[in-house]
Amino acid sequence: PLRAARQAEEIARRLGDAALLCFALNGTFMQTFRRAGLAARRDAIGAEVVALAARHGLARYEVLGRLVRMQARCAVADLAGADRHAAAADTLAERHDLPLVPVFTTWYRALRTAMTGPPDAALAAYEAAGARLRDAGMPGLTEGLLPLALLSVRLRHGLPYEGPPVEDWGPYAPWVRPLLLLGEGRPEEAARALAGVPSPPRDLMYEAMWCLVARAAAAVGDPDTAARARTALTPAAPRTGGRGQRPHHAGDGERA
Incomplete structure (x- = not known):
């Protein structure tokens, strides 16, 4: 899939079609969840989409780029950067009558x-975001x-x-079940559920699911599953040089 996305991107660049290139870049973005730690790659894609869309008056794609950058900056705890992109997305949404955009920015602000x-403020913020999402017509989300x-x-x-x-x-x-069983005081069942837990899908929630697995593994004393989680999450570990930086991996964005 990544190879196909990159080929589509190359074709769009050769054609010089801005809207087509934004579309293709979105396809490339969707392939940046194949492992943990690719927030910087997503941020670069979002930056290109924002610049391209702003230059050619493609408001919907500019919103897309802002939301991509909001997510990517939040992923590396750059809340100031994420705030800027959320505010820009909201401004564009109001100007161009895009009512679903605030659903996403509201969820970001709840996460913030x-x-x-x-905790009380966080729980209330998420409840409010959830109420907004229920009325948005996106049942899959x-x-x-x-x-x-x-x-x-x-x-x-x-x-x-x-x-x-x-x-x-x-x-x-x-990925939630082992923690729920622990919360119910059923550690043996939690350990059995954890032992058979599959690897999560490689999507926006990939790192979050592995974090849940790691937490449960530590709680039940399962070193093998803890090692699986550590291996999956290690690429997202920050360098000692500063928060939000990610280690370089050969082939990022180049191999399917």
């Missing part, structure tokens, strides 16, 4: 609150996301694990 504020966000706040602040039955966690259920 979770990173910087007390809605399923399981709010419980996952609320769980993340509880984990961050050492609060008891709480949430709906595991069947209500949608696509996140396999």
Whole structure:
């Protein structure tokens, strides 16, 4: 898929079609989740989309680029940078009547609150974001996301694990289940669930799912699963040179 995305990008560049190139770059962006630690690559794609779209008056693609950069900057804890892109996306959305954009920026700001504020404020912010998402007509995005966000706040602040039955966690259920079982005082069942946990899909939630696995592995004392999580997450570990930098890996963005 990555090779096909890069070929589409090359064709669009040769044709000199700005809209087609933005479309192709979005395809390349969707292939930047094949491993952890590629936020810098996503940020570069978003920056090119923003510049190209602004130059050619492609407002929807400019919004796309801003949202890509918002996510990428947030992923490396650059909240000031993410704030700027969220604000720019909201301005464009208001100017061009794009009502779904604030759904995404509201979720970002809830996450920001979770990173910087007390747990009560974070839980309330996520509940408000979840209410907005329920009315947005995006059922594939809605399923399981709010419980996952609320769980993340509880984990961050050492609060008891709480949430709906595991069947209500949608696509996140396999990686949440060990923690829920631990929260119910069922460590043996949690250990069995963790031992068979699959690798998560290589998408926007890839790193988050491995973090849940790592937390559960530490809690039940499963060194093998902890090693799996560590191997998966190591590429996202910051260099000692500064927060938000990522180690270079040969072939980033070049191999399928």
